[in-house]
Amino acid sequence: MGLIDRLRRSSHPAPAPRESLFDDDFQRKLEMLAIVSRRVFSGRLRAERRSKKKGSGVEFADHRDYVPGDDFRYVDWNVFQRFGRLLVRLYEEEEDLGIYFLIDCSSSMTFGGRKKFDQARRLCAALAYVGLANLDRVTIVALSDEVTARMPTTRGKGRIFKVFEFLSSLEPSGLTDLGSALTTFVAQHKRRGLAVLISDLYDPQGFEAGINVLRFNKFEPYVLNVFDRRDGHPELKGDLRLYDCETGEEREVTVTPGVLKRMERALTEYREGVERFCTSRQVPYFAADVEVPFEEQVLDLFRRGGFLR
Amino acid sequence: MHFAGLPLTTLLAIFGGVGATAVVLYLLKLRRRAVPVPFARIWDHVLRDKESSQLFSQLKRWLSLLLQLILLAALVLAIGDPRFGEASTRGRSIVVLIDASLSMQAVDVKPTRLAQAKLEAKRFVRGLGSSDRAMVVQMDMLPTPLSTLSSEPSELEAAIDQVRAEDTPADLARALAFAEDTLRGLNDPEVVLVSDGALDTSGASSHIPIEILPVGSGDTNVAITEFSARRYPLDKSRVEVMLEVTNTNDRPQEIELSLLGDGVLVDVTRLLIGPNERLPRFYSDISGASRRLEARIKLGAGKIDDLPADDRAYALMPERRRARVLVVTRGNTYLEAALLLDEYLDVSFVEPSAYPPKERFDVTILDGVAPTLVPSTGAGLFLNPPPDKSPIKLDKPITEFGFDRWNKKSPLLRFLALGDVQVARGYRIVPDKGDEVLGESDLGPILVSGMRSGQRVVVMSFDPRDSDFVLRPAWPLFVLGAIDAFIEEDTGYLSSFRTGAPWRIPAASSAETAELTTPRADKVIVPVKEGRAAYFGNKAGFYKLRSLGPEASEHEFAANVGDPAESRIKPEPKLKIAGKAARVAVPGTPGVRHRFWAYLLLFVAVASVIEWITYHRRVTV
Numbered sequence: 001m002g003l004i005d006r007l008r009r010s011s012h013p014a015p016a017p018r019e020s021l022f023d024d025d026f027q028r029k030l031e032m033l034a035i036v037s038r039r040v041f042s043g044r045l046r047a048e049r050r051s052k053k054k055g056s057g058v059e060f061a062d063h064r065d066y067v068p069g070d071d072f073r074y075v076d077w078n079v080f081q082r083f084g085r086l087l088v089r090l091y092e093e094e095e096d097l098g099i100y101f102l103i104d105c106s107s108s109m110t111f112g113g114r115k116k117f118d119q120a121r122r123l124c125a126a127l128a129y130v131g132l133a134n135l136d137r138v139t140i141v142a143l144s145d146e147v148t149a150r151m152p153t154t155r156g157k158g159r160i161f162k163v164f165e166f167l168s169s170l171e172p173s174g175l176t177d178l179g180s181a182l183t184t185f186v187a188q189h190k191r192r193g194l195a196v197l198i199s200d201l202y203d204p205q206g207f208e209a210g211i212n213v214l215r216f217n218k219f220e221p222y223v224l225n226v227f228d229r230r231d232g233h234p235e236l237k238g239d240l241r242l243y244d245c246e247t248g249e250e251r252e253v254t255v256t257p258g259v260l261k262r263m264e265r266a267l268t269e270y271r272e273g274v275e276r277f278c279t280s281r282q283v284p285y286f287a288a289d290v291e292v293p294f295e296e297q298v299l300d301l302f303r304r305g306g307f308l309r
Numbered sequence: 310m311h312f313a314g315l316p317l318t319t320l321l322a323i324f325g326g327v328g329a330t331a332v333v334l335y336l337l338k339l340r341r342r343a344v345p346v347p348f349a350r351i352w353d354h355v356l357r358d359k360e361s362s363q364l365f366s367q368l369k370r371w372l373s374l375l376l377q378l379i380l381l382a383a384l385v386l387a388i389g390d391p392r393f394g395e396a397s398t399r400g401r402s403i404v405v406l407i408d409a410s411l412s413m414q415a416v417d418v419k420p421t422r423l424a425q426a427k428l429e430a431k432r433f434v435r436g437l438g439s440s441d442r443a444m445v446v447q448m449d450m451l452p453t454p455l456s457t458l459s460s461e462p463s464e465l466e467a468a469i470d471q472v473r474a475e476d477t478p479a480d481l482a483r484a485l486a487f488a489e490d491t492l493r494g495l496n497d498p499e500v501v502l503v504s505d506g507a508l509d510t511s512g513a514s515s516h517i518p519i520e521i522l523p524v525g526s527g528d529t530n531v532a533i534t535e536f537s538a539r540r541y542p543l544d545k546s547r548v549e550v551m552l553e554v555t556n557t558n559d560r561p562q563e564i565e566l567s568l569l570g571d572g573v574l575v576d577v578t579r580l581l582i583g584p585n586e587r588l589p590r591f592y593s594d595i596s597g598a599s600r601r602l603e604a605r606i607k608l609g610a611g612k613i614d615d616l617p618a619d620d621r622a623y624a625l626m627p628e629r630r631r632a633r634v635l636v637v638t639r640g641n642t643y644l645e646a647a648l649l650l651d652e653y654l655d656v657s658f659v660e661p662s663a664y665p666p667k668e669r670f671d672v673t674i675l676d677g678v679a680p681t682l683v684p685s686t687g688a689g690l691f692l693n694p695p696p697d698k699s700p701i702k703l704d705k706p707i708t709e710f711g712f713d714r715w716n717k718k719s720p721l722l723r724f725l726a727l728g729d730v731q732v733a734r735g736y737r738i739v740p741d742k743g744d745e746v747l748g749e750s751d752l753g754p755i756l757v758s759g760m761r762s763g764q765r766v767v768v769m770s771f772d773p774r775d776s777d778f779v780l781r782p783a784w785p786l787f788v789l790g791a792i793d794a795f796i797e798e799d800t801g802y803l804s805s806f807r808t809g810a811p812w813r814i815p816a817a818s819s820a821e822t823a824e825l826t827t828p829r830a831d832k833v834i835v836p837v838k839e840g841r842a843a844y845f846g847n848k849a850g851f852y853k854l855r856s857l858g859p860e861a862s863e864h865e866f867a868a869n870v871g872d873p874a875e876s877r878i879k880p881e882p883k884l885k886i887a888g889k890a891a892r893v894a895v896p897g898t899p900g901v902r903h904r905f906w907a908y909l910l911l912f913v914a915v916a917s918v919i920e921w922i923t924y925h926r927r928v929t930v
Contacts, residue, residue: 240344
């Protein structure tokens with residue numbers, strides 16, 4: 001029986017045809033989204049993202065005490081004249097901040113026929129295109145319980161095919177452990193930026209850990225919660241032994257209509273819990289239904305703001 | 310409790326095997342189907358709510374297994390056909406005699422005594438012990454077994470349904486002898502008699518205990534116990550009817566007696582008949598009836614008595630037609646004179662050389678000649694045939710003799726005084742096997758009847774003119790009696806048969822079988838031997854007999870109730886047989902005993918349906 005179970009489990013994920021994911025139609029839609037994004041954000045300069053980093057920009061930010069080794073050119077002599085203290089002028093450093101797309105590549109993303117994973121990749125590609133078109137530095141990182149793949153930082157919309165190629169090469173597997181994976185991610189990426197987490201957030205360790213890692217390391221997290229409504233409406237009946245498609249954890253359940261209703265309610269509450277967590281921590285949150293076309297969701301994202309400033 | 314089907318050890322073995330299989334299957338069923346889910350932690354929230362009922366759920370599973378084992382046990386028990394209430398496996402062997410005699414047609418209990426008897430018999434067989442076996446026997450003049458010795462109530466009840474009342478008395482002695490033969494050597498034999506007790510117990514005895522299930526209550530009955538009719542020999546248009554009415558009660562009864570000829574009322578008489586009186590009635594001249602006669606009685610004020618079956622009687626007249634008689638003679642004045650006496654004879658005289666003629670005849674009288682008899686000329690009366698040509702062998706000549714002995718019951722010689730007939734010369738007859746000697750002298754047979762080539766012949770071995778026979782009144786009566794006997798129109802013609810006796814019904818002599826249509830419209834094939842169809846008649850009414858064969862013929866006859874004693878219908882619940890009073894049988898309690906297996910199956914079916922419905926509604930899981 002154990003062998004049968006293993007066979008059943010291993011045969012569950014069904015690979016989807018890769019070439020259909022980013023076809024011509026998809027690319028036309030990306031172009032449309034790029035035009036729309038330019039209209040929405042017209043008048044903005046390129047690489048306008050403002051860094052918190054103090055440095056060699058032109059806009060005054062603050063003073064600090066002079067320490068030996070500081071560039072004399074930045075000493076504020078007027079203050080010295082008035083107060084007799086050596087203070088150094090600090091300026092906000094303007095730099096083109098990076099956008100990190102953190103895409104969940106755990107096994108749960110393929111549950112129910114890869115719809116979640118495909119939707120996540122489309123959203124990732126679309127947003128990456130918009131970012132590339134705005135000359136942002138775009139980095140894509142694949143996660144499960146660790147960083148499984150990384151597309152090097154790139155910019156310019158001509159690199160979108162590299163994005164496609166990278167996303168197409170991803171194959172979900174493994175457990176979800178956002179806390180662990182994102183700890184690795186922040187250690188590898190010193191340059192802070194917008195971190196768009198695209199995941200179903202089915203993390204046995206708790207989704208909070210991953211988001212907190214980003215927050216605490218001064219990234220600007222943006223949570224895209226990809227969900228499939230069928231997860232809350234499983235076609236189950238009778239006496240079953242349910243096992244987690246990632247961890248293999250088992251639960252013995254007798255599924256009745258009442259149990260299915262409770263299941264739907266529990267899943268809704270789980271998503272509401274994620275949203276509540278994000279909202280309370282001023283982390284933008286967007287729930288992406290796999291049944292809604294990705295372009296509509298991207299436009300919705302634009303309307304709600306927060307992704308592009 | 311014991312098992313009529315498989316023995317207990319076998320049942321236990323079956324239950325062990327099937328039960329173990331059920332448990333294994335159940336355990337396999339408990340191994341749940343593995344289904345993947347995207348995030349098992351979500352289910353924890355769902356299952357947390359269910360935990361409170363987890364213990365009850367587990368308990369329900371074991372209850373479900375227990376229920377399945379109980380259902381299996383019930384099925385195995387059903388296979389064993391459990392029986393209760395009988396500690397012993399030695400059951401009784403019972404012959405149930407159901408009285409189907411005439412008196413059981415009484416309507417004093419509704420609808421009839423026989424119907425009541427059937428109900429009592431069914432109640433009895435339903436209450437039989439599980440090891441008891443019974444046989445249902447219809448008891449009328451002859452006992453008729455309707456079932457085998459069976460312990461199956463449905464089979465016995467079906468046999469009881471076949472019982473039908475006959476118009477005969479019941480022969481209790483014969484039925485008890487049959488029962489004794491049937492039960493010889495069997496365990497605890499017993500005879501149960503379902504009857505009104507109006508039986509002739511003389512000669513009846515039994516070594517087997519007899520119980521009775523009595524039926525019947527009333528005794529008001531007036532019956533037609535005799536009914537006979539005949540045509541006058543010399544005026545066949547006139548009919549004489551004799552009838553006897555019997556009151557079987559201790560109370561006088563006023564009755565209305567009707568006589569119908571061919572379905573038309575020809576006479577109605579009101580009579581007052583005393584207690585237990587037998588009242589004969591004669592109708593010397595009934596005109597208007599040519600064929601069928603029927604008598605009916607009713608009580609005063611149009612009421613009917615308790616036994617309507619004996620309130621009717623039937624008779625059938627012989628056909629009134631001219632008999633065609635051929636006389637082959639060289640001249641015989643005495644013979645011609647005798648034949649002149651019956652105006653219903655169509656007589657033709659021919660010389661011996663003209664025989665056989667082209668026409669057909671019923672009877673041929675051959676005077677002094679003995680040509681080979683041809684079928685178209687009917688039966689033959691040979692008077693003084695030549696010794697070398699006689700159809701019945703003639704021996705040496707004899708002289709000076711007379712009728713020293715003769716068959717007074719023969720239709721030819723009935724009512725004749727032949728003792729002083731003197732014969733000068735003649736021959737002694739040597740009868741063959743099967744021939745009947747009608748008259749003989751001390752010197753040997755002189756009048757013999759027999760069958761030759763399928764035709765009846767009577768040989769008189771002397772010339773009547775060589776005796777004083779022709780001078781006596783007996784001569785023309787003999788000649789006419791012989792003719793009537795040949796054509797079945799003798800003066801003593803049996804106008805009706807009596808039920809409860811073997812009948813020998815006239816039929817075509819060449820036929821071997823005949824089809825008999827009974828008053829119930831049943832058609833029965835009966836054997837015919839020597840021109841007589843044999844049948845054991847048990848129903849009063851008009852019958853029709855059709856001879857099957859080259860000489861197909863059809864005629865009717867009537868039958869009446871045979872035994873006047875059967876009209877005495879007073880019930881005798883305390884029947885005494887051979888001096889011992891029969892115990893009244895007490896039927897057992899009918900119920901689930903015999904069909905306990907069926908109730909087990911019903912229980913299994915109902916429990917399965919409930920379990921199935923609750924399973925699908927997730928009540929029992």
